[in-house]
Amino acid sequence: xxxxxxxxxxxxxxxxxxxxxxxxxxxxxxxxxxxxxxxxxxxxxxxxxxxxxxxxxxxxxxxxxxxxxxxxxxxxxxxxxxxxxxxxxxxxxxxxxxxxxxxxxxxxxxxxxxxxxxxxxxxxxxxxxxxxxxxxxxxxxxxxxxxxxxxxxxxxxxxxxxxxxxxxxxxxxxxxxxxxxxxxxxxxxxxxxxxxxxxxxxxxxxxxxxxxxxxxxxxxxxxxxxxxxxxxxxxxxxxxxxxxxxxxxxxxxxxxxxx
Numbered sequence: 001x002x003x004x005x006x007x008x009x010x011x012x013x014x015x016x017x018x019x020x021x022x023x024x025x026x027x028x029x030x031x032x033x034x035x036x037x038x039x040x041x042x043x044x045x046x047x048x049x050x051x052x053x054x055x056x057x058x059x060x061x062x063x064x065x066x067x068x069x070x071x072x073x074x075x076x077x078x079x080x081x082x083x084x085x086x087x088x089x090x091x092x093x094x095x096x097x098x099x100x101x102x103x104x105x106x107x108x109x110x111x112x113x114x115x116x117x118x119x120x121x122x123x124x125x126x127x128x129x130x131x132x133x134x135x136x137x138x139x140x141x142x143x144x145x146x147x148x149x150x151x152x153x154x155x156x157x158x159x160x161x162x163x164x165x166x167x168x169x170x171x172x173x174x175x176x177x178x179x180x181x182x183x184x185x186x187x188x189x190x191x192x193x194x195x196x197x198x199x200x201x202x203x204x205x206x207x208x209x210x211x212x213x214x215x216x217x218x219x220x221x222x223x224x225x226x227x228x229x230x231x232x233x234x235x236x237x238x239x240x241x242x243x244x245x246x247x248x249x250x251x252x253x254x255x256x257x258x259x
Contacts, residue, residue, distance in 0.1 A: 035051055050070070077104070086099075098114075143183075208224060214258070222253055223254060
């Protein structure tokens with residue numbers, strides 16, 4: 001009986017001790033610093049995160065008003081209503097892991113992050129208009145993206161699908177850009193390079209593929225156009241004529257510094 005009371009007392013004391021340690025001995029400022037340093041020193045020096053309104057919850061839970069991702073000091077993404085909770089399942093790999101969730105605009109983000117930095121994130125219907133990184137390309141882009149994101153230290157892989165694409169290219173010189181209605185593909189970020197591994201667009205006037213890379217702030221991209229000639233206006237035919245490679249196939253170079 002005495003041994004049973006000892007175990008019962010221990011089972012109560014240890015969780016209480018851990019909770020007190022979490023709330024009293026671990027400053028929120030230190031947690032914020034560790035989160036930001038983990039991303040900054042993950043091997044991908046062009047990426048950094050700033051956590052705003054960070055606060056602690058019970059059992060190693062964290063909440064933040066926002067997490068802002070910067071690439072080359074340019075605001076790339078904001079996750080609002082961020083929450084992170086300790087994941088006991090990660091102990092099977094002898095690693096510290098957390099379940100995370102939040103919002104990108106009206107879209108949802110959920111996944112698991114393990115330390116050292118590794119994770120899998122699912123993004124549901126994130127609003128493209130709420131992703132600051134896209135605004136620097138000089139076009140207004142709308143629609144919602146569903147994505148799978150895999151993080152492996154200094155490598156980030158993204159597979160995405162945008163079934164309701166809407167582009168206003170009034171400030172762009174890329175022909176037919178506003179005719180595409182869906183976008184899907186994959187890209188990867190490693191070091192200071194964004195690689196477009198496979199990106200395709202489809203619209204009422206044909207198909208296109210976007211390929212190439214962005215290194216630092218310099219674009220080296222090509223847009224391959226395969227339009228339906230019967231659906232093009234005379235103005236559109238004239239605009240893409242200079243880029244013809246063979247009948248029905250055009251290649252538009254997109255090179256130089258980001259806007």
